[in-house]
Amino acid sequence: MKHRLTLDYSVPVGDLAPYFDALAEGKALASECSGCGFVAFPARNLCGACGCRDMKWRQLEGSARLLFRSDGNSSFALVKFDGADTKSTVGLIHPERTTQTGELAAPLGDAPGLWLALADDNEGNDDGK
């Protein structure tokens, strides 16, 4: 039996719309807890640290440092964006580069994932200074 199924989803993002709107422009909009100040990127609707429901937005610079990276058919990394209290998983742009830093980039195509453009090898190995 053969059956081909093509699905075209349109998913409302609700209260996280400001985060996704910013991400589409390559900007890092984090959530900040009004109670404990915990900054989450990607943004959250509820504080992951204290459970507070009162969240506000905080613009980050979009720069990040790699903690771990994995390479195969594609390259991904666990990174820490400057100003965030969480770590983030990102797809890597310019994975051939060996630098440990990069900048958030606008998503490739229409999928709202996190993409990090690695800095040029001559610019990124500055030990974060």
Place this chain on the structure above:
Amino acid sequence: MISDVLIAGGAMTPFNRRKDGSSFRDWARAAVFKALEDAGLEAADIDTLIVASESDFFTLQLNPAALLADECGMIGVAAKRVEGGGASGHVAVHAGVAEVASGMSRRVMVLGVEPSASHLKGVDVGALYGLSFDAWTDGMTGIDSTSLYALSAQAFMARTGATTNDFAAIAVANRAHARANPNAHLPLDISLQDVETSPVVASPYRRLDCSPLSDGAAAIILGRKQDLPSTARCRARFRAVSNSVDTVRLGERRDPGCFHGKHVAAQRAYTAAELSPVDIGLAEVYDSYSGAQLQALEALGLGSDEIINAARDGVFAADGALPVNLSGGLLGQGAPVGATGVAQVLTAALQLEGRYFGLQAGHAPRFALVDTHGGIATLNAVSILEAP
């Protein structure tokens, strides 16, 4: 402590990639009918059917519980479907335990089934699995299971000193265990070098560090002793079940290499069972990737505080103090998602009863632990079983 929920009987089909034209409906019927035979029961004796299936995208069948009740001759039964990602089968078992322990049902059939290998191309299954995490963030980046597990494994390695050689040793051992299991997908005779020279999938993981996509089904029947025929009254029983969820996003965990949700689930299970990790004599743990087995054992508190040394010292070997994954685990036996956790519980029960069809523990354990998770140790299910 759970006092009187027995695994009255059970059965599983081979786990592999079906190329014989059979369907998941055929596998489900085979597992159900053999489970009934093993328990000495008829379909009409079953009060409730609980079906575990991770995704309608795999089966191409919504409302699978009703369909499979009909397929398996259980019209009139109460039916439901339970889902918990990779832990779907084990979570369904927990639902069955609750059903029996509460008195809502006398005899419950838990059926796990998944056509993870034969219905879709591997790349399509991979794309669906990518939605097992936070679909709006991780999923939309296109990150796959292997890459997320690889990042977690690297954090684990950095903290513990585990090496790729430690991971490869697990890939080799579990495939060796699977060679005694007639239902295993990958009963391989491989070496450390084979693992370490297999193609890189997502560093540090190579192809032989990864569990396969499998087809198959498994079924167990639960009931209280008073409600079972004499043949099924001397079977293994549940001592405790537990479940705990961790943050969905790996990056929000304090230590992304630590399976903290699994640790919480295990501690709850030990407390409920009035046992400690040293009481466990056998374990079937969720080894979706070779390194994930070490991460799981650490979180479960098995072996010792120095998990890497315990592994290197052979504590978890077939002839060790605490044999792990004698079935071959997911790496060797295979992983048809909905069936995986059901088969793990069945394996542990048969080991405790001395009826296991594969590699048997060298000693006669009194207590066995079963561990399964969905996501990247995000939804964690733990059971502790006791010998008859």
